[in-house]
Structure formats: C-alpha cells, structure tokens
Amino acid sequence: MAEYIAPIQRLIEEFRRLPGVGGKTAVRYAFAALNFTEEEAARFADALIGAKRDVKRCPVCCGLCASEGPCDICRDEDRDGGVVCIVESPKDVMVMEKVRGYRGKYHVLGGVLSPIDNVTPKDLNIDSLLERAKAGGIREVIVATNPTPSGDTTAAYIARILEPYGIEVSRLAYGIPVGADLEYADEVTLLRAMEGRKYFD
Amino acid sequence: MAEYIAPIQRLIEEFRRLPGVGGKTAVRYAFAALNFTEEEAARFADALIGAKRDVKRCPVCCGLCASEGPCDICRDEDRDGGVVCIVESPKDVMVMEKVRGYRGKYHVLGGVLSPIDNVTPKDLNIDSLLERAKAGGIREVIVATNPTPSGDTTAAYIARILEPYGIEVSRLAYGIPVGADLEYADEVTLLRAMEGRKYFD
Numbered sequence: 042m043a044e045y046i047a048p049i050q051r052l053i054e055e056f057r058r059l060p061g062v063g064g065k066t067a068v069r070y071a072f073a074a075l076n077f078t079e080e081e082a083a084r085f086a087d088a089l090i091g092a093k094r095d096v097k098r099c100p101v102c103c104g105l106c107a108s109e110g111p112c113d114i115c116r117d118e119d120r121d122g123g124v125v126c127i128v129e130s131p132k133d134v135m136v137m138e139k140v141r142g143y144r145g146k147y148h149v150l151g152g153v154l155s156p157i158d159n160v161t162p163k164d165l166n167i168d169s170l171l172e173r174a175k176a177g178g179i180r181e182v183i184v185a186t187n188p189t190p191s192g193d194t195t196a197a198y199i200a201r202i203l204e205p206y207g208i209e210v211s212r213l214a215y216g217i218p219v220g221a222d223l224e225y226a227d228e229v230t231l232l233r234a235m236e237g238r239k240y241f242d
Numbered sequence: 243m244a245e246y247i248a249p250i251q252r253l254i255e256e257f258r259r260l261p262g263v264g265g266k267t268a269v270r271y272a273f274a275a276l277n278f279t280e281e282e283a284a285r286f287a288d289a290l291i292g293a294k295r296d297v298k299r300c301p302v303c304c305g306l307c308a309s310e311g312p313c314d315i316c317r318d319e320d321r322d323g324g325v326v327c328i329v330e331s332p333k334d335v336m337v338m339e340k341v342r343g344y345r346g347k348y349h350v351l352g353g354v355l356s357p358i359d360n361v362t363p364k365d366l367n368i369d370s371l372l373e374r375a376k377a378g379g380i381r382e383v384i385v386a387t388n389p390t391p392s393g394d395t396t397a398a399y400i401a402r403i404l405e406p407y408g409i410e411v412s413r414l415a416y417g418i419p420v421g422a423d424l425e426y427a428d429e430v431t432l433l434r435a436m437e438g439r440k441y442f443d
Contacts, residue, residue, distance in 0.1 A: 045336055046308040048289075048296040055286040058278070059271045070260045072333050075293055075306075077259070082294040085256040086287035088249075092276055093283040095249040105276075107247040132273050135246055 049075070101173070103149040103166040105131040114147060121145045123180040125173070127199060129153055129187060137185060145183070148173065153191040154198055162198070170199070174206040181209045188215055250276070302374070304350040304367040306332040315348060322346045324381040326374070328400060330354055330388060338386060346384075349374065354392040355399055363399070371400070375407040382410045389416055 044050050049071055056067035074082065096105050099112035106112035114120065114134070124145030126137055134147050150165045173179060184199055186192035193212075200210040215233035217226050226234070245251050250272055257268035275283065297306050300313035307313035315321065315335070325346030327338055335348050351366045374380060385400055387393035394413075401411040416434035418427050427435070 046297065046306060046314075048293045048308060049306065052289040052293040055289045058274075058282070058286070060274045061267075061270070066262075068333065068336075069262070071293065072331075073259075073261045074290055075297060077290075077294065079291075079294050081259070082290050085259070086290045088253040088256045089275055089283050089287045089290075090280075092249045092253040092272065093278065093280050096247065096276060105247060105250065107249060113247075130273070132269065135269075 045071075101169075102134075102147045103131075103151060103169055104134050104147055119144070122178055124183065125179055125181070126183045126185050127170070128185050129192070133185065145181075148182075150186070150195070153186055153189070153195040155191045155194075165195075167199075167202070171202065174203055174208060179206070179208050181211070184210060184212045188213075246272075302370075303335075303348045304332075304352060304370055305335050305348055320345070323379055325384065326380055326382070327384045327386050328371070329386050330393070334386065346382075349383075351387070351396070354387055354390070354396040356392045356395075366396075368400075368403070372403065375404055375409060380407070380409050382412070385411060385413045389414075 045053060045068075052071040052074060053064075053067045056062055056070040057064070062070070074085070077085065095107060097107070097109055098104070099106040099115055101111045101115040104112055104114070110116070121144050125148050126143065126145055127148045127150060128134055128137060129150055129152060131149050134149065137143060137147070148166065148170050150167070150170075152160055152165050154160055154162065154165070182199065182203055184196040186195050196210075196212045203210050214237050215230065216237055217223065217230065217234050223231075246254060246269075253272040253275060254265075254268045257263055257271040258265065263271070275286070278286065296308060298308070298310055299305070300307040300316055302312045302316040305313055305315070311317070322345050326349050327344065327346055328349045328351060329335055329338060330351055330353060332350050335350065338344060338348070349367065349371050351368070351371075353361055353366055355361055355363065355366070383400065383404055385397040387396050397411075397413045404411050415438050416431065417438055418424065418431065418435050424432075
C-alpha cells in the first residue's frame with residue numbers, strides 16, 4: 042500500500058494537473074482541501090466549472106471576456122483606440138494593465154511563432170489583427186511578447202505585416218529590471234541594456 | 243480595472259485558499275484551469291467534492307479511511323498489532339508507509355500538545371490511544387511526531403501516560419539526513435546526532 046485511499050488519490054491526481062505542481066505539493070493541496078468545509082469545497086468546485094462556462098473570447102482583441110460581446114477594455118471609449126499593445130496570452134493583458142499609465146487597447150495573439158512547436162501565423166490571432174489594421178484608426182502597435190527568441194521573431198513578423206498599413210510598430214525595451222542588482226543580471230540582458238542605453242539630454 | 247473578470251477572479255480566490263499559494267501562483271493555476279476541457283474541469287470539481295464526502299475517520303487509529311469501518315491498515319491481519327507508530331496527521335501515515343520495512347499499525351494524534359496554541363490532550367486523539375492500550379496486545383509504541391519542541395513534549399507526554407500499561411515507548415532518532423552534507427546540517431541537529439551516535443560492535 043503505497044497509495045492514498047481512493048478519494049484522496051483522485052484529488053491528488055487532479056491537483057497534479059496544475060502547472061509546476063509535483064507529487065508533494067499535490068498531496069499538500071489535497072489534504073488542505075480535505076480540511077475545507079463541505080460548503081467551501083462546493084464553492085471551489087463551482088468556481089472551477091463556472092470559469093470554464095462563463096469565460097468567453099472577446100471577438101475584437103481575442104482576450105478573455107465575461108460576456109458574449111466585446112470585452113470591457115475594447116468597449117471602453119475613454120481608452121485610446123489608436124494604440125494597440127500585442128501580448129501573447131490573455132493573462133498578459135492583466136500584467137500590462139498594472140502599468141497604470143497605459144491607456145490604449147490590446148490584442149491577444151494566443152502564442153508566439155515557433156517553428157519547433159509547429160506554431161505558424163495561422164495558429165495565432167493574426168487574421169483578426171490584420172482586420173483591425175485594415176479597419177484603420179490604429180497609429181501605433183507595441184509588441185509586448187516575452188523576451189524570448191520566439192517572442193522576438195513574432196515581433197519582427199508583426200512589424201513586417203503591419204508595415205503596409207503605415208502603423209508604427211515598437212517592442213518593449215530590454216534592460217536591467219528596476220531595483221535589481223547588476224551583479225545578478227545575465228550577460229544577454231546586460232548586452233541588451235547596453236545597446237538600448239539612453240543618453241542624458 | 244485591476245481585477246480579472248469575475249469568473250476568473252473567483253477561481254483565483256479559491257486557489258489562494260491552498261497552503262503556500264500566493265497571488266501569482268493562484269493566477270497561474272486559474273489560467274491553467276481555464277485551459278482544461280469542460281470534462282476535465284468537471285472531474286476536478288467532482289474530486290474536490292468527492293474527497294470531502296467519501297473520506298471518513300478510522301474509528302481505531304483515527305486515520306483517514308474510504309469506508310465506515312476500520313481502515314485497511316487496521317484491518318490488515320498480516321501487520322503486527324503489537325507495534326503502534328504514533329503520528330501527528332493522517333498524511334504522516336503515508337509518509338511512514340514509504341518505510342517499507344515497517345509492518346506495525348498506526349495511531350493518528352491529530353496534532354501535538356501546544357500550550358501557546360491552546361492544544362491540550364483533550365484536543366488530541368489521546369483517549370482512543372489509551373483505549374487501545376487498555377485493550378492490551380500493544381508491546382511497543384514508536385512516537386513519530388515531528389522533530390519540534392511541541393513534538394518532543396508530546397512524545398514525552400505519551401511515554402508517561404503509557405507507562406502504567408507496560409508498553410515500551412520510543413522516539414524516532416534525530417540525526418544527519420542520509421545523503422546530506424555535514425556542512426549544511428544545523429547545530430542542533432549535529433548535537434542530537436552526536437548524542438545519538440552508534441558504536442561499532
């Protein structure tokens with residue numbers, strides 16, 4: 042007998058499906074869940090099913106949305122529709138939203154180009170991006186894909202396909218994270234920080 | 243707008259209830275759960291509710307049990323009922339079960355004595371332990387509470403209350419973990435390892 046009793050083992054397996062959760066963490070979570078009241082367990086279960094059921098895709102930015110139509114950000118008339126920030130995943134929209142200064146809109150790619158993983162432009166929300174570009178009104182696109190080779194390739198690809206529409210395309214700056222110690226920055230980041238250095242006026 | 247849309251925010255809050263899960267991890271889990279199929283989400287939800295519903299307490303050892311009666315270990319006639327290993331939590335039973343050599347039974351305390359947290363013998367499964375001791379047949383008790391001051395206190399308390407029954411009480415040995423480097427062992431552990439040193443025959 043090396044396994045837990047069936048209902049616990051089953052819950053452990055489910056927790057193991059979460060990213061970065063190994064055996065020991067899954068056991069810890071499962072036993073914590075056993076200490077929930079029945080009401081709490083039911084609420085957790087309902088939240089899991091509810092998230093699957095109630096979360097829709099925004100038809101404009103391809104981000105997540107609580108209702109059928111365009112999402113809150115796409116409908117927000119106070120935001121500048123002339124600037125679109127392109128991110129990899131819906132989660133990244135919220136990450137960027139923490140930058141309170143940004144008042145433009147978004148477009149969620151749903152991934153990055155990656156020949157190794159067989160991800161081509163057809164697998165990403167590129168068509169809907171081009172539609173938005175064709176519809177006009179976009180002055181600038183800020184590509185905020187992750188600072189990885191695939192993210193770079195994708196950014197370059199987007200810059201190329203948006204060129205015919207006269208849209209200015211930029212990429213988030215690479216550099217030393219604010220508050221970090223130079224000593225711990227890797228060489229590639231340091232090189233990029235050197236390349237992107239800003240001169241004092 | 244600094245929050246996620248309602249169904250996602252709700253799921254994030256639920257994941258935050260798990261031990262050691264902070265905001266960022268909860269977000270990561272919630273977005274992973276969004277990528278489940280509906281069937282997968284339903285199965286996860288069902289496992290959560292099922293674990294609460296189907297897990298019972300074993301009336302003998304106070305451990306967890308899939309049915310009403312005594313648990314599999316308590317019913318196992320091949321195991322030596324003369325030796326009882328006392329652990330803090332039901333989870334610890336499975337931890338000890340990894341020691342394939344152990345063929346005795348268990349008793350789950352449900353915690354350790356702790357004056358600071360107001361945990362007295364009444365809050366632990368001490369009565370049921372005494373009942374088992376009174377019923378006879380137990381030769382030896384191995385206390386496997388955690389190597390903390392509270393664990394030590396509890397072990398000493400158990401040794402005292404079991405004395406009248408002529409049961410031999412021992413405690414798991416303290417020492418250097420196998421495979422660990424001496425350099426990284428803390429002083430208290432080293433001192434205990436010295437005290438518990440074994441002489442070559």
